[in-house]
Amino acid sequence: MPPSEPVELRSDTFTRPTPGMRAAIAAADVGDDMVGEDPTVNALEARMAALLGKDAAVFACSGTQSNQMAVWAQCSSGDELLIEATGHIANYEAGGPAALSGVSVRRIPGDRGRLDVPQADGHIRGGNVHFAPTRLLCVENSTNLGGGATYPLAQLERLSAWARSAGLRVHMDGARLFNACIARGYAASEVVRPVDTVSICFSKGLGCPMGSILAGDAATIDRARRARKLFGGALRQAGIVAAACLYALDHHVERLADDHAHARLFAEGIAGLPGVAIRPDDVETNLVFFEIAPEFGTAADLSAALLERGVKLNPAGGPQRLRACTHLDVGREGVLRAVEAIRDCLARPDASRPSRSPAGTYSH
Ligand SMILES: *Cc1c(COP(=O)(O)O)cnc(C)c1O
DSSP: OOTTSOEEOSOGGGOOOOHHHHHHHHTOOOOOGGGTOOHHHHHHHHHHHHHHTOSEEEEESOHHHHHHHHHHHHOOTTOEEEEETTOHHHHSSTTHHHHHHOOEEEEEOOBTTBOOHHHHTTOOOOSSTTSOOEEEEEEESSOTTTTSOOOOHHHHHHHHHHHHHTTOEEEEEETTHHHHHHHHTOOHHHHHTTOSEEEEESSSTTOOSSOEEEEEOHHHHHHHHHHHHHTTOOOSSTHHHHHHHHHHHHHSSTTHHHHHHHHHHHHHHHHTSTTEEOOGGGOOSSEEEEEEOGGGOOHHHHHHHHHHTTEEOEEOSSTTEEEEEOOTTOOHHHHHHHHHHHHHHHHSTTTTOOSOOOSOOOOO
8 A cells, every 4th residue: 555545444344346356346257136047146145155054145235234134034023133232233224123124122231242141141022912022132243343352152152052942043243254253263154053144244354345145044045035125135137246255255264364463463552552541452353442531532533633644543332432443455554554643643632632523433
């Protein structure tokens, strides 16, 4: 990256297709996917089903769409789902469960976006006319607002066994599943064995322009295909996008380890700075959340001051909290430049208090 280009740490959704990915897109063999005749989509769905050890998979436009398809396919109107309080499905999907499926959401505080049995236990309802029957448990892996944390396999197995023994289905929001796998050295099929359905985003660290997969048992994926049509997400020559996803599976999975190393480098770089609260040991994947002491201004102030220094980094999840996200368009040099920019802002009392504030505090 030339030094003049800003360091983009707002999200891994800002990645742009590489020349190799663009070539794969240009060469894609396509057909009408709505009638199942796009060979590239079919190849991606088959490959993902095999990779995840599930019967079937369906291609979707976005992670939000595949999550909402999973809710629709596994719940009825009037049901309730359980999710950790910071979960994307509960907080960042425009009220989808209620609007699209008539499902209410019960948020349970957990640990950095993760749930375990003691926290979830006691929240299942049903068997009484007053209650919305609990039908689905949603888990996020890796977590987003939870700080990029990942589930140990034993915890997932325990939580899923608990849910299933109460008759619930289990959905994993695996928008960054491959980050979780790389961080813990697990195979994807191993991580998703305890869950019924799993969604994956190709537009985050995998570097694709768009695309998501929902995988699960054949009957549920059939229902999810109907939801996809209902939600306006059944496409025609979608192989144009699926080709990018296949390319990403070949070239952009193992390299996620670099993003994790860069996130760690960033966290360790800012850990000693005045006014910064962070625990570098909590950084497991490509997300780094940190807080700024109020005497150094707000998160929005720091974000705006950094923008003036060519570093893009958003406030996230609170007035003093920010999130940095590493990805394939940020190298070691960019990370070090971001650390120096933060050092510069905090070294000068007024530097992180510009007159204007950036818009928006949501980080995908
Ligand atoms: C990004 C993300 C999604 C999907 O978001 P889209 O904007 O629809 O791609 C879902 N869950 C989590 C945890 C995410 O971080």
